[in-house]
Amino acid sequence: MPIAVLNELVEKAVVLTSAERRELLRLLQEQEQEIESNGKKNPSPNIEWLKEHRDEVAGKYVALEDGKLVGQGRNIREADQEAKRNGAQKPLLTYVAREDEELWGGW
Numbered sequence: 130m131p132i133a134v135l136n137e138l139v140e141k142a143v144v145l146t147s148a149e150r151r152e153l154l155r156l157l158q159e160q161e162q163e164i165e166s167n168g169k170k171n172p173s174p175n176i177e178w179l180k181e182h183r184d185e186v187a188g189k190y191v192a193l194e195d196g197k198l199v200g201q202g203r204n205i206r207e208a209d210q211e212a213k214r215n216g217a218q219k220p221l222l223t224y225v226a227r228e229d230e231e232l233w234g235g236w
Contacts, residue, residue, distance in 0.1 A: 175221045187227040192220035 174196025192200035192212035199220050200211030212220040
C-alpha cells in the first residue's frame, strides 16, 4: 500500500470516536483472521449466488442483496424497481450474459 494512502487512512481514523476506532479495529482483525484461516478472502454471497444460479437467469438483469435474488427484469430499471418493491436497500444490479451471447464494450 502506498504510504500516502496509509497516511490518509490514519488521518481519517483520528476523527473517529474511541468506540468507532475499536469497532474498526475489530472488523480489521476479523477480516485478517478469515483471510489467514481460509488462505484467501471469502467471495461475497452475491457472487456465490451468481455462480450457483447463472443458468436460471441468463439473459436477464438481476438485483441481488445478501446472496438473495430480490429482483429481475429485461432491463436494469425493471430489476431495480422489483428489488425496491421487495424492500431491497442497496442491491447489486448486474446483467447475466447467456453462454452463447457475444458481449461488446466500448465508447
